[in-house]
Amino acid sequence: MSVTIKTPDEIAKMRIAGRKAAEVLEYIEPYIVPGVSTAELDHLCHKYITDVQKATPAPLNYKGFPKSICTSVNHVVCHGIPSEKKILKSGDIINVDVTVIVDEYHGDTSKMFLVGKVAPHAERLVKVTQECLYKGIELVKPGAHLGDIGHVIQQHAEGNYYSVVRDYCGHGIGKIFHEDPQVLHYGTPGTGMELVEGMTFTIEPMINAGKSGTKLKSDGWTVETRDGRLSAQWEHTLAVTATGVEVLTARNEERF
């Protein structure tokens, strides 16, 4: 597979899909409280996406994934499956990952939420991981290389004594959920693909408090840290513009 360059019309469609994905994260925030199950969060998001937005939740039935969002709590790195049995409690950190399809195009974004009162070390992991995403986004422009993005993320994570997950990465996105290129969250400046106007891809660093190793649970989806320590992730879908970057999944709370 090779990288697809989107036309302005395609970017316009991705802007709409991206905005809708962001709105799901804005919508679900007040429900993320101690006592709620991750299945309930999935149910609320599913109804909002299908009934209100008239959009399609991309994860549902994607390669057999059974739910409409991913919910990854504490030591779960990514692809957590919402469950009635997973009840949030004060002190948890949770990533909610939303991907919607509108008019054939995907918007993919995730953020961390703090449940109740969270320990300072956990809040710090969440904050540094968001900074990793933002530092990556800042470098996106024509002529930059994917390795520049990976490098700045790795530097910031490791500079804070955290580790970068290497088993999963960001990805090109468009009519296809996961397409080329692979966007690694570690790397060397000046290496990797050179960015050109019209590319659309995600940056979605997964940063671990301990070691970078992961293990896949027997459900075939849930990815956990090998050492059982905390992991955090933030994700945006981006378009490379003539002069820089457009964050297609920006929320109202963000300023780019």
Ligand code: MF3
């Ligand atoms: N949204 C995830 C990503 O950022 C992919 C989830 S695939 C699923 O790429 F099947 F687990 F939903």
Ligand code: CO
């Ligand atoms: Co993604």
Ligand code: CO
């Ligand atoms: Co995602």
